[in-house]
Structures are given as structure tokens and as C-alpha cells.
Amino acid sequence: MARAIARAFAGAGHPVQLAARDPARLEADKADLETRFGVEVSLHEFDALDTDSHAAFVGGLPDLPDIAVCVVGYMGEQSENIADARAAARVLRSNLEGPASILERLAAAMSARGSGTLVGISSVAGDRGRASNYVYGAAKAGFTAYLSGLRNRLSAENVHVVTVLPGFVRTAMTEGMDLPERLTAEPEEVGAAIVQAVKKRRNIIYVRPIWRLVMAVIRNIPEPIFKKTKL
Amino acid sequence: MTQLSGWGRYPRVEADIVRARSEADVAAAIEGGALIPRGNGRSYGDSAIGPKVLDMRGLDRMISFEDGVLVAEAGVLLSDIVQTFLPRGWFLPVTPGTRFVTLGGAIAADVHGKNHHLDGSFCDFVDWAEVMGPDGTVTRLAPGDDAFDWLRGGMGLTGIVLRAALRLRPVESGWIVQDSVAAKDLDAAIDGFEARLDAPYAVAWIDGLATGDQLGRSILLFGRHATPDDLSADRRARPFAIPRRRKLSVPVTLPGVALNRVTVGAFNAAYYARGAARAGRQIVDWDRYFYPLDAIGDWTRIYGPKGFLQFQCVLPLETSRDGLRAALTKIAASGQASFLSVLKRMGPQNGRFSFPFEGYTLALDFPVNDRSLALMHALDEITLAHGGRLYLAKDARMPAEVLAKADPRAADFASYRREAGLSAAFASAQSERLGL
Structure with missing residues (x-):
């Protein structure tokens, strides 16, 4: 998904900074963005879970980006997340603590500059906890709330925050899952939707509009009924 | 497990699909037993399906x-x-x-x-x-x-x-200078190709349902990349900008009876008449010229729910006229509707197991049904009798004996695979069917 998002921005002419734990693994993606779109691409080492390093990471970037997209996520296995507190902590840290930390550092730098856009990839799983994946759901619910608060705080400082709720996407994370065709987006759709959302300064987007309806229904099922469903 | 087919939607098999996103994924997949790599699934038959399929589209940098x-x-x-x-x-x-x-x-x-x-x-x-x-x-x-x-x-x-x-x-541009020529029958079509062997691009649409004097009537399309001099001033200023085509689609799978001798015959006659009336020089954009069908998403749905088959053979130059005449006579007599029929002159063989060799290639689509299968069987025999061979990327049903007779290289290919230890690692529904 990160690759598709990077391509969408590079395709719109933006130079791109890619940050990941092992930047050497991104060499081919750097070459791809340069070859396809002729934009400048740089690679940076970044560990979402090493929150102590985040301030230095932001300070060390050659240029503070105009737009930063946080595509950090880890689902794990629900059964393991329930049984093992450490597995649950990893899910909570990867989806909430790490992303919140890096966005907060970027927010500080952007509000000091007086401009910028932050994009957080959260999840519809955070709209309501479900038996099948509520550890991941809880982490994403927290992240969605965090993004909402951040947007609220930064609205006076010309820094915009976009919350992206992709729905199902055909990626490594959903590999092997049997997903309904109409609800499942290709990574390219996510990329295009984010570029649009940034341009139009949208607040919260569902990549496929049908998800807005699906989640409205799911959120509004009364709890006495919801608790008996298998979703 | 997922139901998987080629572009013709026939046959379908239960496949375990593994998506590769890195070289390491590919290596891991190979370790797990025989598989076939698959790209975008545009081969028509069973070339890229099998019990285990490695989807390579994630490696796209x-x-x-x-x-x-x-x-x-x-x-x-x-x-x-x-x-x-x-x-x-x-x-x-x-x-x-x-x-x-x-x-x-x-x-x-x-x-x-x-x-x-x-x-x-x-x-x-x-x-x-x-x-x-x-x-x-x-x-x-x-x-x-x-x-x-x-x-x-x-x-x-x-x-x-x-x-x-x-x-x-x-x-020098995204435009093609196209000359179209109407050929009233098969001989005229072949003479037309032979007269223009220097044309960079050449292909013909052929009416698979015409009979008698009109057997093999075709519209020949020759093309070359346009230079700035070929273009009007506004196009010359932006030689690579072409008008956007509206994407059409076939919204539902048509019932299998929608294509029949009458509807397709009428379409073909109209298409030929239009081609003949418009013969001459035209400037067309690359998209229209090279990919007329790409503008229609899911066009294969017009062939009905069972999918379709494509028959593509190549015949040597010496036997092309006789062989094509025999094939077209058979097709027209069968009444099996085919309206995406293509005839093309090919150059010399270059690969050791590649399809093309010097001669003429004919490609036709048929909806999947018993009559089509019987017709294709007859076309196999005509191909064999004239020293031709069939294209594996289109094939979904040729019997192994036909491949063995048509292409002695198949046995060499199979023994190369065995000796190099490739047979156990790479296999498709097609390779199993054909004993490759």
C-alpha cells in the first residue's frame, strides 16, 4: 500500500522521502519512482516502535516534507493477541503508539513552519470492536481518535490532518483472506484517493464510498443485538 | 483455493494462488512444490493456471x-x-x-x-x-x-x-499512419500482404463467415509511426498527446445464444462494407491502432457464461493459401460465429520453442460449446496436414498428440525440462495436459 501511495504522489510530481526500518530494501522502489516519474527520491532509516528516536529523525531529515503519510500497521493474529499480552502490546504499539509519536513530532515541526499536511492510515476496524479482531480494532480506534484530536489542535495552525479508512485492500496484510469484491480496493485506489484528499483538504475519507454506508450501519446496530452477531 | 481461469474463462481449475512481492517470496514459493508463474492472466487457455499459481504482479518496479x-x-x-x-x-x-x-x-x-x-x-x-x-x-x-x-x-x-x-x-509521435485496403477474397488478402512486406506493421481483419467468391475477404491494415510531417500543426505541437478514449464495458455476461451465424454474419458484412468504403490513408492514435479491444473492459463476456476459445495456427508460406482456404471453408460451413478473426504474415522463426515461423497466422474466437470443440478438432487436422502449428498462449484444449505431430520441438522441450530438473518445479494445467 505504501508503494502505491508513493507512486500516486510521485505521479503528481512530488519529490518523495521514503522511511523504513531497512531502507536498503527500498532501493528498488526508489529506482522505480525515479524511472517512472522522474522525481527525486531519498531513503531514510526509521523505526516506528523506537519512539525515542523520532524527534531526532524529524530533525535529521534534509527537508521537512509538505505532506507526511504514516502507513504503519500490524495486525498479528487475533488468537495470539488475546492469549499473549506481549503480542497485544506489539499490535497496540505498532498501530497507535508509534504512529502517534511520529505524527506528533512532525506536527510540531510543521506547526513551527506554519504549514503542512499529515495523513494517517487508520482502519474501519477501529469504528467498532468486533470479536474477530478487537485488539487490532482497539489500536486503530485509538489512532483514529488521536488523528481527530490532532486535527482539532492543529486547525488553527494551518496544519491539516487527514484520516484515511481504507476498508479492505488487496495487500500483504490481507493475503489469503476471502474478501468481498465490491468492498475491496486495489492499493492504487488508496493512493489516488489520498492524493485527492490532501489536495481537497478532506478530513476523513473512506477509500470506497460504500464503506461509509457499511460502517454507518455497523456503528448503529444496538449493542444488545451487536454483541450476538458474528461479523 | 480459488477458481482460476485464463482470459477465455475456460477451463477453470481450483488453484492455490501465492502472491509474490519480493524475490524472497518467489524463492519461498518455489520451495513449496510445483507451480506456474502468472502475470496479468491474459493468456487465453490454461497456460497460467494449475494447482499452484505464483502471481507475479506484485513485482512491478x-x-x-x-x-x-x-x-x-x-x-x-x-x-x-x-x-x-x-x-x-x-x-x-x-x-x-x-x-x-x-x-x-x-x-x-x-x-x-x-x-x-x-x-x-x-x-x-x-x-x-x-x-x-x-x-x-x-x-x-x-x-x-x-x-x-x-x-x-x-x-x-x-x-x-x-x-x-x-x-x-x-x-516521433503517438500517432500511426494507417493504410487500409479491402481484399475481396483470400488470394487478394495474401497478395496484399506480399506486396507490402516493407510496411512496418501489417495485419488483417478477416471475415470468418464469408463463403464462395468472398471466402477470406479481409480488410488489410498497414501502419507506420507518424513523423511530425504527417501531423497537423496542433498535433505536431504535442505529438504524444492523444485524445482520451471512453472506456466501454460489457456490463453483463450475455447469454450464449447472443452470438450466432445471423448476428455475427451481419456484423461481419457491415464491418467489411465499412472497411471497404473507408479504404485509404488515415492517422490514428496508438491506442486505437494497437489495442482496439482494450477500450472495452471485460469484452470476453460477449461470449456467454461458458467462456470462449481461441484458435491460432501458423502455416508455412508454401501451404498457406491451401491451408487457409481449407480452414476458412470449414469454419464458414460450420456456421460457428467468429468475429474477431485476424490474419497476419509472419517472419522467420527465431526462438527454439516460440510459436511464430515464416508464413501466415490465423486467429479466431469461438464461444465454448461442443460444436466449437468439434470444429477446432477439424482445424487441428487441417493445420497438421499443412505443416502448421498452434500457439500455446491461446490454447486451452489441443490434444497432446496434435502438439507432438505439429511441433517436434515439443519433445525436445520436455526432455530439456526433465534433464534440467525443471519438470518437478514448474508445471501448469497446460504442461500437464500436453505432456511438456
């Missing part, structure tokens, strides 16, 4: 572009190559009739295009390919290497292409 040579991963689509490089003045050196195929798939099928008679097939423009073998080692193969010769046209059965270097063609 372009690595470099220097002096007209693009290095890219196997899952890059030819459509992406056109989109990226045509605005910079480069086009595909060879392109099949759809641009929605992957680089790896184009190499595996050694696809050909409208310029085969002059330029050869896709792999004639591949400088090298990096291929993963059964033990996970990666070898860079180049023309002249034995293994490269088996790779091209080897249908993914000799190893998995990870990356390749493709020489693109410099062009």
Missing part, C-alpha cells in the same frame, strides 16, 4: 532506463511502459493486441505483434532476463544462451523471470 533500455521487474505491465515512456518518445518494440500483459508473461509466451514479419517477436528485444531456477538461484540469461532459447516461448515452464532488460523503440 521499474529499475532503470538508459539509452532506450528499460530494466524492470517481471510484473510490470506493458501498459505502464507505454504510459511512462511514450511521452518521452519511446514505444514498445513489439506489442500484442492487448497492453495489459506483464513483461514476464510477454517473455514466457514470446509474444508477437503486427511487425513480426520485419522485426521478430518480443524476445528479440530482450537484452537479458534474470531467472530463478528450481533451487532458488538467480541466473542472468541472454540471447545465445541455451537456457534463454528455451525461456522464450517456454510458457514459464523453465524458470521464473524476475527482471529483464527490454530495448524500447524510439518514435
Whole structure:
């Protein structure tokens, strides 16, 4: 998904900074963005879970980006997340603590500059906890709330925050899952939707509009009924 | 497990699909037992289906572009190559009739295009390919290497292409100067091709339902890349900008009876009349010229729920007239509707197991039913009797004996696979069916 998002921005002419734990693994993606779109691409080492390093990471970037997209996520296995507190902590840290930390550092730098856009990839799983994946759901619910608060705080400082709720996407994370065709987006759709959302300064987007309806229904099922469903 | 088919939606098999996103994924998949790599699923029959399928579309990065040579991963689509490089003045050196195929798939099928008679097939423009073998080692193969010769046209059965270097063609515009010529019968069509062997691109639409004096009547389309001088002033100013085509689609699968002798016969007659009336020179954009069907999403749905079959043979020059006449007579007599029929002059054979050789190739679509299958069986016999062979990238049903008789190279290919230890690692529904 990160690759598709990077391509969408590079395709719109933006130079791109890619940050990941092992930047050497991104060499081919750097070459791809340069070859396809002729934009400048740089690679940076970044560990979402090493929150102590985040301030230095932001300070060390050659240029503070105009737009930063946080595509950090880890689902794990629900059964393991329930049984093992450490597995649950990893899910909570990867989806909430790490992303919140890096966005907060970027927010500080952007509000000091007086401009910028932050994009957080959260999840519809955070709209309501479900038996099948509520550890991941809880982490994403927290992240969605965090993004909402951040947007609220930064609205006076010309820094915009976009919350992206992709729905199902055909990626490594959903590999092997049997997903309904109409609800499942290709990574390219996510990329295009984010570029649009940034341009139009949208607040919260569902990549496929049908998800807005699906989640409205799911959120509004009364709890006495919801608790008996298998979703 | 998922139901998987080729572009013709026939046959369908239960497949375990593994998606590769990195070289390590490919190596891990190979360790897990026999599989077939799959690109964008545009081969018509069972070339890229089987019990275990490795989806290569996740490996889709372009690595470099220097002096007209693009290095890219196997899952890059030819459509992406056109989109990226045509605005910079480069086009595909060879392109099949759809641009929605992957680089790896184009190499595996050694696809050909409208310029085969002059330029050869896709792999004639591949400088090298990096291929993963059964033990996970990666070898860079180049023309002249034995293994490269088996790779091209080897249908993914000799190893998995990870990356390749493709020489693109410099062009001065995105427009094609097209000359269309009506040929009233088969002889006129073949004479028409032979008279214009110097045309960079040549292909004919042929009426598969015409009979008697009109047997084999065709519209021949010759083309070349337009230079600035060919273009009007406004197009010359932006030679690579072409009008956007509206994307059409076939919203539902039509019932199998929608195509029949009457409807298709009427379509073909109208198409021929229109082609004959419009004969002459036209400037058309690359999209319309090379990929008329790409504008219609899911066009295969017109063939009904059971899917369709494509028959594509190539016959040697010496027997082309007789063989094509026999085939067209059989097709017209059967009344089986085919309206996407193509005739084309091919150049010499280059690959060790590639489809093309010098002569004429005929390609026709039929809806899947018993009569079509019987007709194709008869066409197999006509092909064999005239020294021809069939195209594996289109094939879904040829019996193994037909392949063995048509193409003695198949036995060599199978023994190469056995001796190199490839048979246990790479297998498709097609390779099992044909004993490759």
C-alpha cells in the first residue's frame, strides 16, 4: 500500500522521502519512482516502535516534507493477541503508539513552519470492536481518535490532518483472506484517493464510498443485538 | 483455493494462488512444490493456471532506463511502459493486441505483434532476463544462451523471470499512419500482404463467415509511426498527446445464444462494407491502432457464461493459401460465429520453442460449446496436414498428440525440462495436459 501511495504522489510530481526500518530494501522502489516519474527520491532509516528516536529523525531529515503519510500497521493474529499480552502490546504499539509519536513530532515541526499536511492510515476496524479482531480494532480506534484530536489542535495552525479508512485492500496484510469484491480496493485506489484528499483538504475519507454506508450501519446496530452477531 | 481461469474463462481449475512481492517470496514459493508463474492472466487457455499459481504482479518496479533500455521487474505491465515512456518518445518494440500483459508473461509466451514479419517477436528485444531456477538461484540469461532459447516461448515452464532488460523503440509521435485496403477474397488478402512486406506493421481483419467468391475477404491494415510531417500543426505541437478514449464495458455476461451465424454474419458484412468504403490513408492514435479491444473492459463476456476459445495456427508460406482456404471453408460451413478473426504474415522463426515461423497466422474466437470443440478438432487436422502449428498462449484444449505431430520441438522441450530438473518445479494445467 505504501508503494502505491508513493507512486500516486510521485505521479503528481512530488519529490518523495521514503522511511523504513531497512531502507536498503527500498532501493528498488526508489529506482522505480525515479524511472517512472522522474522525481527525486531519498531513503531514510526509521523505526516506528523506537519512539525515542523520532524527534531526532524529524530533525535529521534534509527537508521537512509538505505532506507526511504514516502507513504503519500490524495486525498479528487475533488468537495470539488475546492469549499473549506481549503480542497485544506489539499490535497496540505498532498501530497507535508509534504512529502517534511520529505524527506528533512532525506536527510540531510543521506547526513551527506554519504549514503542512499529515495523513494517517487508520482502519474501519477501529469504528467498532468486533470479536474477530478487537485488539487490532482497539489500536486503530485509538489512532483514529488521536488523528481527530490532532486535527482539532492543529486547525488553527494551518496544519491539516487527514484520516484515511481504507476498508479492505488487496495487500500483504490481507493475503489469503476471502474478501468481498465490491468492498475491496486495489492499493492504487488508496493512493489516488489520498492524493485527492490532501489536495481537497478532506478530513476523513473512506477509500470506497460504500464503506461509509457499511460502517454507518455497523456503528448503529444496538449493542444488545451487536454483541450476538458474528461479523 | 480459488477458481482460476485464463482470459477465455475456460477451463477453470481450483488453484492455490501465492502472491509474490519480493524475490524472497518467489524463492519461498518455489520451495513449496510445483507451480506456474502468472502475470496479468491474459493468456487465453490454461497456460497460467494449475494447482499452484505464483502471481507475479506484485513485482512491478521499474529499475532503470538508459539509452532506450528499460530494466524492470517481471510484473510490470506493458501498459505502464507505454504510459511512462511514450511521452518521452519511446514505444514498445513489439506489442500484442492487448497492453495489459506483464513483461514476464510477454517473455514466457514470446509474444508477437503486427511487425513480426520485419522485426521478430518480443524476445528479440530482450537484452537479458534474470531467472530463478528450481533451487532458488538467480541466473542472468541472454540471447545465445541455451537456457534463454528455451525461456522464450517456454510458457514459464523453465524458470521464473524476475527482471529483464527490454530495448524500447524510439518514435516521433503517438500517432500511426494507417493504410487500409479491402481484399475481396483470400488470394487478394495474401497478395496484399506480399506486396507490402516493407510496411512496418501489417495485419488483417478477416471475415470468418464469408463463403464462395468472398471466402477470406479481409480488410488489410498497414501502419507506420507518424513523423511530425504527417501531423497537423496542433498535433505536431504535442505529438504524444492523444485524445482520451471512453472506456466501454460489457456490463453483463450475455447469454450464449447472443452470438450466432445471423448476428455475427451481419456484423461481419457491415464491418467489411465499412472497411471497404473507408479504404485509404488515415492517422490514428496508438491506442486505437494497437489495442482496439482494450477500450472495452471485460469484452470476453460477449461470449456467454461458458467462456470462449481461441484458435491460432501458423502455416508455412508454401501451404498457406491451401491451408487457409481449407480452414476458412470449414469454419464458414460450420456456421460457428467468429468475429474477431485476424490474419497476419509472419517472419522467420527465431526462438527454439516460440510459436511464430515464416508464413501466415490465423486467429479466431469461438464461444465454448461442443460444436466449437468439434470444429477446432477439424482445424487441428487441417493445420497438421499443412505443416502448421498452434500457439500455446491461446490454447486451452489441443490434444497432446496434435502438439507432438505439429511441433517436434515439443519433445525436445520436455526432455530439456526433465534433464534440467525443471519438470518437478514448474508445471501448469497446460504442461500437464500436453505432456511438456
